[in-house]
Amino acid sequence: MTKVLCITRIVWLDMLRRKDVYVLLILLGALLTALVSLNIFGLGGLVVYVKDVGLLATWGFGWILAVHIACRCLPQEEQRGTIYALLAKPVTRLQLVVGKWLGAWSVTCAATLAFYALLTAMVVFQGGTAALDGAVLIQGVLLHGAVLAILCALGLLFSTRMHQDAAATLTYVLSFAAFIILPRMPGLMARASGWHGTLVSIVYHLLPHFEIFDMRKRMVHDWGAVNGATFLTVLLYGAVYTALLLAIAWLAFRKKRFSRENLA
Amino acid sequence: MEFAIEIDNLNVRFPARGSTVQALDGLSLRVGLGEAVGFIGPNGAGKTTAIHVLLGFIEPSSGHAKIFGQDSRQSVARERIGYLPEHPDTYRFLTGRELLRMAGKLFLMKEKNLRERIDAVLRLVDIEQAADRRIGTYSKGMLQRICLAQALINNPDLVILDEPTGGLDPLGRMDIRKLIARLRDEGKTVFFSSHELSEVELVCDRVAMLARGRLVAEGPVTDLVAPGESLERFFLRTVAGPQSEQRATPTSREMGNRKQKGHRP
Ligand SMILES: Nc1ncnc2c1ncn2[C@@H]1O[C@H](COP(=O)(O)OP(=O)(O)OP(=O)(O)O)[C@@H](O)[C@H]1O
Ligand SMILES: [Mg+2]
Numbered sequence: 385m386t387k388v389l390c391i392t393r394i395v396w397l398d399m400l401r402r403k404d405v406y407v408l409l410i411l412l413g414a415l416l417t418a419l420v421s422l423n424i425f426g427l428g429g430l431v432v433y434v435k436d437v438g439l440l441a442t443w444g445f446g447w448i449l450a451v452h453i454a455c456r457c458l459p460q461e462e463q464r465g466t467i468y469a470l471l472a473k474p475v476t477r478l479q480l481v482v483g484k485w486l487g488a489w490s491v492t493c494a495a496t497l498a499f500y501a502l503l504t505a506m507v508v509f510q511g512g513t514a515a516l517d518g519a520v521l522i523q524g525v526l527l528h529g530a531v532l533a534i535l536c537a538l539g540l541l542f543s544t545r546m547h548q549d550a551a552a553t554l555t556y557v558l559s560f561a562a563f564i565i566l567p568r569m570p571g572l573m574a575r576a577s578g579w580h581g582t583l584v585s586i587v588y589h590l591l592p593h594f595e596i597f598d599m600r601k602r603m604v605h606d607w608g609a610v611n612g613a614t615f616l617t618v619l620l621y622g623a624v625y626t627a628l629l630l631a632i633a634w635l636a637f638r639k640k641r642f643s644r645e646n647l648a
Numbered sequence: 649m650e651f652a653i654e655i656d657n658l659n660v661r662f663p664a665r666g667s668t669v670q671a672l673d674g675l676s677l678r679v680g681l682g683e684a685v686g687f688i689g690p691n692g693a694g695k696t697t698a699i700h701v702l703l704g705f706i707e708p709s710s711g712h713a714k715i716f717g718q719d720s721r722q723s724v725a726r727e728r729i730g731y732l733p734e735h736p737d738t739y740r741f742l743t744g745r746e747l748l749r750m751a752g753k754l755f756l757m758k759e760k761n762l763r764e765r766i767d768a769v770l771r772l773v774d775i776e777q778a779a780d781r782r783i784g785t786y787s788k789g790m791l792q793r794i795c796l797a798q799a800l801i802n803n804p805d806l807v808i809l810d811e812p813t814g815g816l817d818p819l820g821r822m823d824i825r826k827l828i829a830r831l832r833d834e835g836k837t838v839f840f841s842s843h844e845l846s847e848v849e850l851v852c853d854r855v856a857m858l859a860r861g862r863l864v865a866e867g868p869v870t871d872l873v874a875p876g877e878s879l880e881r882f883f884l885r886t887v888a889g890p891q892s893e894q895r896a897t898p899t900s901r902e903m904g905n906r907k908q909k910g911h912r913p
């Protein structure tokens with residue numbers, strides 16, 4: 385575990401010491417504040433609106449950060465050639481994959497939590513503490529963390545065999561498709577038949593179901609927390625999905641031959 | 649007898665656009681404990697590839713490699729190794745000291761022990777004055793030194809250096825030479841590849857020469873070279889045939905020509 389945490393620490397220090405990350409965070413923070421306070425849609429003052437727009441922005445930012453950070457961890461090591469000195473230590477490739485994932489996920493979660501804190505402050509400022517259901521907020525944040533875990537694992541998986549830009553693009557496309565198309569697929573499955581139906585059904589079950597983690601509506605409209613069993617089942621689904629992706633990432637990375645030229 | 653390195657009938661093929669490159673072709677080699685062995689050969693001979701197999705970076709197409717009797721693919725085999733890569737680079741956002749701390753942690757070194765060791769290796773590679781600066785601000789020579797320092801953090805029994813003097817000034821090269829001699833005197837096994845044959849001659853007990861993935865010569869320098877011959881002449885004679893020997897040192901006429909060219913405006 386010490387070795388995994390050591391690798392995680394490298395990801396943290398890399399992020400903390402790069403100026404572009406701060407610029408991105410400050411920009412996103414400013415954007416979030418502007419969206420919420422500038423009353424673009426003429427609905428200002430409505431706490432519901434603040435929550436709705438703020439949560440959408442927070443999900444969007446978390447998504448961008450997760451993909452951006454997870455997809456660069458491994459390719460960077462290869463391009464710089466730092467991977468050689470690292471793997472010459474008694475570190476296994478599994479430890480490397482897990483350490484990098486943990487680094488990407490924890491950094492993303494920390495930044496996302498900062499956005500939630502900002503949003504919470506704005507909601508309380510506009511509507512008082514009554515405008516916020518603590519239990520739903522906690523559930524929502526934890527499930528959002530699970531989504532980020534899956535996203536980081538997906539990005540890391542693609543980056544084991546691809547240039548970081550290609551991996552990021554693929555992760556964006558796939559996760560966007562999962563988010564937008566999957567919830568509409570049951571209707572499609574009912575109509576499709578034959579091999580077409582099988583294909584649609586395979587895609588439906590294979591892609592991550594991000595929609596079940598999405599508590600935004602509950603948070604916005606104060607519908608109350610979901611029951612504990614459902615909540616835990618969804619978390620478990622997230623954990624298993626992440627573990628599976630990491631296992632595939634390890635398989636892809638296990639015997640990889642590195643070459644700087646491939647990626648430069 | 650225990651060996652630091654045992655390589656048996658190693659074959660490595662790389663796919664290359666429709667065909668394959670045979671980087672190692674039945675390489676067998678042994679390095680005894682406490683030996684300093686120079687690994688030489690022309691560009692593309694397969695030296696780096698062999699080292700990468702030793703460190704478990706590459707799975708050979710056939711054959712196997714062992715480090716202190718353990719399969720080189722297992723991570724435990726790397727507990728007692730220190731390695732300097734061919735193009736050393738490292739996390740430029742860390743300071744020298746932070747890098748060494750991280751490297752030590754990967755060997756699960758205890759805090760007190762680690763602190764002492766960090767100071768010792770910083771002294772050893774003579775970079776103490778820049779230890780608390782970001783590595784991104786280091787010169788190429790300093791980068792080489794800090795990478796060497798992280799290779800030595802675990803006080804390794806086997807030190808593998810891939811062209812340790814590449815890109816260093818004469819002073820830096822002399823320091824590396826001294827360091828290799830010192831490691832050898834401490835009883836460590838040193839296995840290093842180099843194109844600086846005069847250096848290899850100075851610090852090695854033995855050389856292993858590779859050409860096109862095959863071992864073409866192996867033994868103490870004094871046994872390989874003819875009386876009065878340099879290792880460089882031997883290298884040229886072995887790798888490219890007797891005619892090429894003449895290229896080893898320029899004739900006085902060539903020197904004269906070069907001078908003339910140098911004087912042109
Ligand atoms: N990842 C790779 N893909 C394809 N071919 C490779 C790869 N790595 C090495 N090779 C080939 O294997 C052969 C041996 O290369 P290697 O780097 O081991 O040589 P070397 O002896 O270290 O050379 P140099 O002295 O220039 O460092 C070369 O022909 C090289 O082109
Ligand atoms: Mg080489």
